[in-house]
Amino acid sequence: MSYYFAIIGTQDNPLFEYEFGTSKQGGDGQPRFAEQARHLNQFVLHSSLDIVEEVQWTNGQLYLKVIDKFFTNYISCFMTAGNVKFLLLHQPTATAGGGGGGAAAASTRNSTSVGANPTSPQTEEAIKNFFNEVYENYVKAIMSPFYKVNMEIRSPVFRQRVTAAGRKYL
Template sequence: MSYYFCIIGTKDNPLFEHEFGTSRSGGDGVSRFSQSDRSLNPFIIHSSLDIVEEVQWGPSSTSGSAPMYLKHIDKYAHNYISCWITGGNVKFLLLTRPSDAALPGAVGGGAGGVRGSLAGGRGGMLQGTYNPTSPATEEAVKNFFFDVYDAWVKTIMNPFYGLDDRVTSPVFRQRVATAAKKYL
């Protein structure tokens, strides 16, 4: 499993991006995108922004409020996209690329066996049958987003941070990496 995480500002401009792999089931936390995947990822993320705009004003509860977590919203080839939208209309987008069994050397030989034995219990991440809407996956992604959101609010509370500025703080990046390691 490889992940590409991106924060999109209110004017559809990218503010932050981070790439990582799964740390679950013996994963080493390193992404396995090929060079062409890397170039393609930003395009996939941006194409899903249209869907975000549709979903964000979708049916809300009777109280006239909607959750920030929009769950799984889009799919392109084997890439699944989940979204969290903050109160200030900033989008967190997570692209998930499940590792196909054909991908050689995804994990070392010994760890490969361990991954196989654990896969059933890991949020429906059975090889080849990754299900973005399974409750365990949704929960994991939600927890990840929530931790990032916490760090995000701290970022925007900084008086030197302006609307739609890029986030360059290494501490923020570290926070995202920690959340990724913890939940994904």
């Protein structure tokens, strides 16, 4: 499964972006987005911001789960109390989509993996744990006296911690 993670500020400006692949069950951590569609990831996430604003007022939770779907991409959202949005675009692997002729090749191991079904309870829990860990690190990063509201996060330590959370949960 491929992931594109972005933190969107209160003025709908990107504060942090990171693209990675799954590290579970033999994954190498490299994103597998199609080259011709890779540049659309940012646009797809930003187009889901209207849906985020609708859902945030009907759902009292910080973790909004899967809020949008664009072709084979799913968008999950986590809201902070300060109205900063964590958006994760995740694209299931081709074998996990269930559409190929290699159904026998896709064993039951794939059907229970995090990347097999983007809306399964296991996947939702893994994404929620990823968001929670990134949120803890985000709070630590913005508590720096040098950070200003809606400023881009450039910390290499924060990027490493997001990478570690991605490897750990996704």
